[in-house]
Amino acid sequence: MSENELNPTIETLISQEGLPSSYGHTVEHTILPLAHRILELRQRLGRPVLIGIHGAQGTGKSTLTLFLKEILSRHHGTATASFSVDDIYLTRAERQRLAGLVHPLFITRGVPGTHDVSLGQKVIDQLLAAKPGDKTPIPAFEKARDDRAPRDRWPVFEGPAEVILIEGWCLGAAPEPEEALARPVNTLEAEEDAHATWRSYVNECLKDSYRAFFDRLDYLVMLKAPSMECVLEWRTLQEHKLAARHANAPEEGASDEGAPSLRIMSDDEVARFIMHYQRVTEHCLREMPGRADVLIPVGADHSLAAPQFREPPGSS
Template sequence: MSAPDLTTTIQKLINQESLPDSYADTVKKTILPLAQHIHSLRKAREEPIIIGIHGAQGTGKSTLTEFLRELLTIHYRIPTASFSLDDLYLTRAEREQLAQSVHPLFITRGVPGTHDIALGQQVIDQLKAAGPDTETLIPAFDKSRDDRCPRDQWPVFRGRAEVILIEGWCMGAVPAASEAELMEPVNELERAEDPEGTWRQYVNRCLKGEYSRFFSQVDSLIMLKAPSMECVLQWRTLQEHKLRERNRYAPKQGGENNETARPSRIMSDEEVVRFIMHYERITRASLEEMPARADCVINVGEDHSFGEPLIRQRQ
């Protein structure tokens, strides 16, 4: 059975993601050259390759990853798996325990220390070692409930992955260079709720340790570069509005009239402002230092438009 033509695949993905038809131009200008780059990397290696996709909240990481996975799988015939660091978040109960034992701010998902990195490594190892009929469960997290989905709801990848795409807001981030840098608060959350720097120091230790080892596997790091921290806040607020809208029309478990069946943790605009403060330190640091070392940088405009990929060839 022959693959559908490229135009058909692109239009299907545009419809699936509820994007404007003009997004086809973004695919041709930005995403197809990136897919070709990944294809070239895979041809040059004997082993499966890992592509890291970094971008602040709202930059379009998930959409980019979806398009790349489908284009690589269907048109380049490269079995491609993907998952998000977001899907590795610790369960609500695990974060409650971390909040009690280390610092109350760890109840909020997001920063290094709130992911199950060992689970992510297990998924990578299984995808790389799989046989033709092996089924690998890909973790899934439900942000509307602020908890991990039950295992029987996780997507399944069949076979061996030749390309593994991992996207996340802190993908490839590096720890702070000094203790003094950590102790200077960057916002009111750090100033008022972490005056001793306990939370910040723990996050930084995680970045230095298991996160650094996890990120070191990446064969090529792609950065979606937001124009500013202010844009990130606007985009994340918009994401929450869309999540609220989707949740409003989603069927409730246990019957339409069971109001307690779908506990929702969708945030108000004020809660989003506080939420983003948890991410601000690492986001600002990455915006400043990552463009100089990422293998590919895609500038994202204030209107969410993508620039052409600026690809750096590794020596």
């Protein structure tokens, strides 16, 4: 693959995603070395590989995944599928039922327990078992509506996948020791989960169904945010961008059972929303760098450093 062949793809993606031209440096020094490492892993194992991309909100994991997918598929002839853990959230109706059965905080998407892990497992199984010409629907979640997209709007991946990229803020997260759950980490936990029911259920999910899901990963990449404060700032910015995109769009009709058609959060609502993520995010920031196969530090300005590879691919 020559630089001349790759450059048009990179320039198109940078323009399409509204990124600064300096992102070309990120591609050269961060993304291409990672793409080459994934190809090495694929060759070494001699089978399709599952790559997990972990990063707190706003770290740029979706953008990284997009560039990796295009580079691997278009320029290395490696059929690459991708999906986000966000796309397998439970439907709003399912979260309402969970909130009634376990704890009211589960109405808010995000934490382990609010995903349809079995759906994620099924997607992986279908991608791995697919024959040429087979089509695998990839789930999609509409955050502006806070609900899963209708199945007829899911993107479709055709044929078998050689690389599957899975990205998500809690991807690869480990459960905390039980004693750590007793102390609230913020006012949301102190005031709305005084008996630790919600956070204990989250932790149990990480020990059980989520662990089985994460254990399928062949390689874990961590985009490491500098702090929880940066995560709040970045997530607030994301919501501003989401609001701007929908500001001039015609309002869609209400979804099934009268669910709201558009759900944009205020800054105060974003701050409360992030509190749901804080415990798991901070635990990941403490313990995941020591076990991730690749560590990519993220600067406060969203810049990605060169990847730090823990060990040769396939040696674990």
